[in-house]
Amino acid sequence: xxxxxxxxxxxxxxxxxxxxxxxxxxxxxxxxxxxxxxxxxxxxxxxxxxxxxxxxxxxxxxxxxxxxxxxxxxxxxxxxxxxxxxxxxxxxxxxxxxxxxxxxxxxxxxxxxxxx
Amino acid sequence: xxxxxxxxxxxxxxxxxxxxxxxxxxxxxxxxxxxxxxxxxxxxxxxxxxxxxxxxxxxxxxxxxxxxxxxxxxxxxxxxxxxxxxxxxxxxxxxxxxxxxxxxxxxxxxx
Numbered sequence: 001x002x003x004x005x006x007x008x009x010x011x012x013x014x015x016x017x018x019x020x021x022x023x024x025x026x027x028x029x030x031x032x033x034x035x036x037x038x039x040x041x042x043x044x045x046x047x048x049x050x051x052x053x054x055x056x057x058x059x060x061x062x063x064x065x066x067x068x069x070x071x072x073x074x075x076x077x078x079x080x081x082x083x084x085x086x087x088x089x090x091x092x093x094x095x096x097x098x099x100x101x102x103x104x105x106x107x108x109x110x111x112x113x114x115x116x
Numbered sequence: 117x118x119x120x121x122x123x124x125x126x127x128x129x130x131x132x133x134x135x136x137x138x139x140x141x142x143x144x145x146x147x148x149x150x151x152x153x154x155x156x157x158x159x160x161x162x163x164x165x166x167x168x169x170x171x172x173x174x175x176x177x178x179x180x181x182x183x184x185x186x187x188x189x190x191x192x193x194x195x196x197x198x199x200x201x202x203x204x205x206x207x208x209x210x211x212x213x214x215x216x217x218x219x220x221x222x223x224x225x226x227x
Contacts, residue, residue, distance in 0.1 A: 033213065042118070043160065043203070043217040056212060091159055095213060102148035105213045107159040 002026065004108035006092050012114045018080040021111045025074070025094030032075050033095075033105065034067060035059075038088035046090075049075060050097070082115045089113070119143060122204050122218035130226050133194050137221050139187040139204030147210060149180055151189050152203040154220065160203055163189075191223075199225045 005024045013019050025032045034046040046065070047057040051072035060067070064083070069075040079086050089112050093105040122139045129135055141149075149166040164171065166178040166187055177190040187204055204218035 031213070035215070042120070042219040043215075045214050045216070048212055048214065056209075056214065093213075099213065101207055101210055101213065102165065103213065104150050104152075104162040104165060105215060106162065109159045112157075 003106065004092055004094050006090075006108040006111050008111055009109065010112045010114075012116065013082055014116055015084055016081045018078065019082055019113060021077045021079075021090050021113070023075045023077070023092030023094075023108060025092070028096065029094035030072070030097035031095040031099060032069060033093045034075070034077055035091045035093070035107070036088050037091070038085065041088075043091065046077075079113075082113075084115050087113055087115045117142060118219070119208075119216045120204055120206050120218035122202075122221050124219055124221060126222040126224060128224045128226060129194060131194060131196055133225075135191045135194055135198075135223060137189040137191075137202055137204070137223075139189075139218055141185050141187065141204075141206045141216075143206070143208045143216075144182075144185060146185075146206045146208045146216075148207040149187050150205040150207075150215075151176075151178055151187075152205050152217075153200040154203055155200050160205075160217075163202070194225045196225050196227060199223055 032049040037043040045059040048055045049069045089110045091110045092108045151163040152160040154160040175192045179188045201220040203220045
């Protein structure tokens with residue numbers, strides 16, 4: 001079974017540009033999560049999709065970030081316009097519907113975003 | 117105050133040593149607890165879940181004290197391959213895997 005895949009693995013953009021990150025969850029997984037780690041900080045929750053619906057987007061830092069999951073399959077996270085403080089590693093994870101709360105998450109290998 | 121606090125280290129210990137990591141969490145409603153490890157430039161990977169009764173997986177032992185809101189990880193007979201950052205992780209949500217991460221403790225095992 002293929003794991004969670006993320007694309008690109010690295011992205012370097014200039015301040016003010018737009019970047020779109022993509023996450024392909026494990027096939028059939030209804031839950032999809034985005035997390036990120038910015039420099040010197042801990043990994044933090046961004047948002048949670050159940051199928052195509054945003055279940056919880058309380059971790060989204062501001063309205064420059066837009067996440068979508070059309071059709072309930074892959075998800076995109078767009079940053080527009082990017083700022084220097086958006087640099088970090090963005091992780092995606094997925095799990096089946098009904099996964100118990102005490103189940104761990106398994107992450108994709110992340111997208112490293114550098115804004116210059 | 118951070119929701120999950122860990123000693124950031126770094127810890128540098130010789131191969132074969134026993135290492136102990138500690139972690140505290142602030143939300144008493146937290147439901148589930150984990151230790152993840154993260155290698156340099158890699159994604160975090162589950163090391164083990166932590167249960168109130170304590171649990172062991174080979175050289176690794178995890179303990180949870182809900183009254184003190186304290187989680188620990190013990191690594192015995194450490195190997196060079198144990199070098200990594202160890203993340204204390206708590207799930208405070210019900211019905212979701214909304215994980216709260218500590219900043220991580222960096223461990224280096226020296227030959």
